[in-house]
Amino acid sequence: MRTTLPVIIAFISGLIMVVSFFLNPQTTFLGNTEEEVLQWASIIGGFTLLLGVVSIVRVNSKTVGQRKKGWLFNLATLISIFAMAIPSILPVTSQSNFGSIFYKVFPESWGSLFGTAPGSIYDWLFNYLDSPMMATMFAMLAFYIASAAYRAFRARNAEATLLLLTAVLVMLWRIPMGEAFLRLFGDNIPGYINTYIMNGANAAVQRGIVIGAALGAASMSLRIMLGIERTYMGKG
Amino acid sequence: MTLVEQLQIWLGAFLVLSLFSFLYKDNPFYKFAEHIFAGLSAGYYIGLIWQNVIIQQLIDPMFDQGRWWLVFPGLLGLLMFARFFPKWSWISRISLAFIMGNTAGVFLISQLHGIVLPQTVATMLSLDPRNGFGTVLLALIVVCGVISTLVYFYFSKEHKGILGGTAKVGIWFIMISFGAHFGYTVMARISLLIGQVRFLMFDWGGSIKQLF
Structure with missing residues (x-):
């Protein structure tokens, strides 16, 4: 029961998608089963993401409740989660579902602050706090990537030299000054980098990796559907 | 520049500088900004899922279009929360199996038909x-x-x-x-x-x- 039922469900839900591809939904018994199943998966998938967020709240609440070391930082996390989440889930108008109950208590002019539309609290927090911090986090990687580049680009052997040469050429090619510098050696050099490195060797390797990964994903999918692969169920 | 705009810029600058302070060494300002960032990112997903999935795909179709049977994926979604109760955590496998099976079915076709074949053809x-x-x-x-x-x-x-x-x-x-x-x-x-x-x-x- 604990493992057989999930295996049967996985097989049926997968089979519907495979069969829908080969049979015309309009002329066969399938109808709009494919869209319906995809919507079901989307709904359950949404709940799984919520599960992750609830788990973060649980872990942080526990640290705050037990006043463990650094609990004030965890409190900051909790406050920011709720500051972003609560306004986003409140109804925007009295016409929306649950809105008629909510706006009996609160004035309807508050509606523009709720939801996720431009002008809402959610949008403000995203644009002025979350987005700049995200950009800063990635920008900081510029410093670490520079030290990583020093280690990776040392020309110790033929392969590392190839990596170094390509990276230097691409970095020069990506900036106007570098491109102007490359043109000193020949007007066609930036064009050659684009054609033979980016659209040639690089595209070929990406294609090879993508084909290999797709074959792996397809075989893993078959294993999951047939119940051979069950590690996603965990123990117990 | 209005007072609100000033506040936005100063708040953004404080958080950006707090994050950059990690380049010197780990410190309370960085930790504070990092925790705020983690919290806002988690809250962002709640808003996104609530509006795009729970409201648009579950609540609105159920109440406005009369598609009552969507209560089943809703219940399957709620079963995921059984993970928090060790004795009943196995129940969440049912929902997980649905997602895994569905994704496997979609991938089996999309990877072979949408990636392997077109990429192979493009190589010839x-x-x-x-x-x-x-x-x-x-x-x-x-x-x-x-x-x-x-x-x-x-x-x-x-x-x-x-x-x-x-x-x-x-x-x-x-x-x-x-x-x-x-x-x-x-x-x-x-x-x-x-x-x-x-x-x-x-x-x-x-x-x-x-x-x-």
Whole structure:
């Protein structure tokens, strides 16, 4: 029961998608089963993401409740989660579902602050706090990537030299000054980098990796559907 | 500049500088900004899922379109929360199995039909010399690159003889591609850094100038 039922469900839900591809939904018994199943998966998938967020709240609440070391930082996390989440889930108008109950208590002019539309609290927090911090986090990687580049680009052997040469050429090619510098050696050099490195060797390797990964994903999918692969169920 | 705009810029600048302070060493300002960032990102997903999934795909169709049967995926979704109760955690496998099976079914077709076949077809390029030297050279690079990369990642047989030689060519191609990607990534990160430095210099700097 604990493992057989999930295996049967996985097989049926997968089979519907495979069969829908080969049979015309309009002329066969399938109808709009494919869209319906995809919507079901989307709904359950949404709940799984919520599960992750609830788990973060649980872990942080526990640290705050037990006043463990650094609990004030965890409190900051909790406050920011709720500051972003609560306004986003409140109804925007009295016409929306649950809105008629909510706006009996609160004035309807508050509606523009709720939801996720431009002008809402959610949008403000995203644009002025979350987005700049995200950009800063990635920008900081510029410093670490520079030290990583020093280690990776040392020309110790033929392969590392190839990596170094390509990276230097691409970095020069990506900036106007570098491109102007490359043109000193020949007007066609930036064009050659684009054609033979980016659209040639690089595209070929990406294609090879993508084909290999797709074959792996397809075989893993078959294993999951047939119940051979069950590690996603965990123990117990 | 209005007071609200000033507040936005100063708050943003404080958090950006707090995050950059990690470049010196780990400190409470960085930890504070990092925790705020983690919280806001988690809250962002709640808003996104609530509006795009729970409201648009579950509540609205159920109440407005009368699709009452959507209560079942809703219940299956709620079953995921059984994970928090060790005795009943196995129940969440039912929902998980639905997602895994569905994704497997979609992937089985999309990976083979949408990726493997089109990418293989796109690799079968013409080596006709009438197309010009440049085109033939590019086609040769692509064909050799794809085959040698696939051979390099083929681990079912020891890389010896022809297989070993082809895998060696594969490494060279892979190094060129990784170099190109590394160069691209470095430039993208530096571009973001320039953006953040510009924000501090011009937006925040302009705000300071206005205040004093």
